[in-house]
Amino acid sequence: MSSDAKTASRRGLLIILSSPSGAGKSTLTRRLRAWDDSLDFSVSATTRTPRAGEVDGEDYHFMTEADFRTAVAESEMLEHAHVFGNFYGSPKAPVARAIEAGRDVIFDIDWQGAQQIQNSDLSQHTLSIFILPPSITELRRRLESRGQDAPEVIAKRMQKSWDEISHWGEYDYVLVNDDLDQTEARLISIVRAARLKRIQQPRLSDHIRRLQGEFEETQ
Template sequence: MTSGALFIVTAPSGAGKTSLVRELVKDDDSLCISVSHTTRPRREGERDGVDYFFVDRDEFQRKLAEGAFLEHAKVYGHYYGTSHEWVRRQREQGLDVILEIDWQGAEQVRKLDPTACSIFILPPSVETLRRRLETRALDDEKTIDRRMRQAQREIAQGEKSDYRVVNDEFERALADIRAIIRSRRLRHVNADGD
């Protein structure tokens, strides 16, 4: 069995990364989303072990010290990390894994696995990004301002990605990402001689 591929999807908060990634896996049984560990509080509707593995800071720090994470980052005051073991198990089963992570984590993964394909999701404009953050009503104005400052830094880092997709029209952005994944799979299959 061929080992699954690794895809990294990054974006500034509010660019539509989570919505796009969730839609991608709906009709693709060979694609799964990595479930990260996090110290941030659970949001309404989120399930432990499905959306995230919710842990306290002490447990996160213990796992970090043990080298359990493929990547980790502190984002908006909370820690996030992707388990080496979880990703390895999925890939050994032939599943392609999407890491939905920030740019700091993406850099760590690319250093460890240069074959990972990185995709950066861009908003159509900074104004659209602010509007999306305000519309989803998850954060207060101060937090939105902080996210917007962070978005500028993240967009600059997006230049390092293998691919950049503008999410100005959801279905087109989704089709673009599917095309990238299909292309990588074909290259992966041809390289393996399968």
């Protein structure tokens, strides 16, 4: 585990990682969690039927459509979307509890979800990072090397990837993943620095008051 142990002396971060498919976001997420195994991963809610082996509360929070709509109406979702006939979203309550307890939570979401979270009441604790590929040629090569998709599917993925890339300017940090190890190191540096932001340190006010008391005693 990282030496940056979680303590109640700081608030947690809501870490958003976004990228086009094939840019390395999933690998970087795994590496970030290996660097600090206390990092939580946001468990999404969904209205789709559980698949074989999926566990409620671990893979997803499975909800009825009525309950999901109610949660959205009552602002209990940080972000949500309707995808292929089902709703998906990120419940706010567990994330808010984690932040207050000093635990960071990672979100692997697209630009639309990121935008919703950045407009939420937890936005001040949000750290958003976009991962870019070194080139479009390399992005296509990575998608083709998977050997899973037909050419027309890859073409659709490339178009969707470009749509994602067009929103790069809406993120706090943008990293070009031209070298995985170097990108990982930069990502860790960003997280380290964000943990030290003034808003993340709730005890600073108490310390300032102590300093003020000491100063007044010397006058």
